[in-house]
Amino acid sequence: MLLNVEKALGNIFSKLDFVYFPLIKRENELKKYDFCFIEGAVTNKEQVKLIKHLRKKSRFVVAFGTCATYGGIASIQDFENETLAEEVYGSKISRISDTVQGIGNYINVDYYMRGCPVIKDELLKTIDFFEQMKIPPDYELPVCVECRKKGNRCLLAVDHLPCMGAITYGGCDALCTSQGIPCQGCRGPLPSANVDARVKVFEKFGMSKEDIRRRFIKFAGTSKKFRRILKEL
Ligand code: SF4
Ligand code: SF4
Known part of the structure; x- marks a missing residue:
């Protein structure tokens, strides 16, 4: 994901010294790291061991992207029946693992860089903070705020489409x-999200319980906010 920032890569590499980055550079492990960016969900015991090891060695740990934050799309399997993978992919495919979780389920995380994918501009701004050995503040306003500022027509209120913007970071x-596409909630639920109210609005606009459930398990079903409501759906 980091490599997708293309033109800004030179700038990033001039600010941060990547000492261990399996895709491009693998040096001997250092005793300590300033920052450890962990991308992807945790799916097995070896990964739990690895991230605990990295946590001990790192001053700051960053969950990089929605998979590292909540488990992401792959965590859907935790909420679906055992045969789903087989139904979709055929008989030779089985579940990825017993559970798919974000890294915060196992270790203390200093910063969550949410998004599927992470937004380039946000990444660049965040790296400026890291350069000063600081953790940026969380952006704690819902998608609706940016949406309204841009003068977009409300897809929920006007078109009755299942938009998650009001409860999503x-x-x-x-x-x-x-682009006229309802927010899918890829950045996860805000701490202040009124999830019950969102369910009621979706029901009012004709969504079935099953469709609502699928909306909530898509990216962040493992979050506390969504786990609770999923038990009721
Ligand atoms: S509900 Fe969706 S479309 Fe409506 S303002 Fe919020 S983000 Fe925009
Ligand atoms: S609008 Fe929603 S689904 Fe789209 S990028 Fe933003 S948070 Fe993710």
């Missing part, structure tokens, strides 16, 4: 809703 500049 903003910071993506309302990327999807600006």
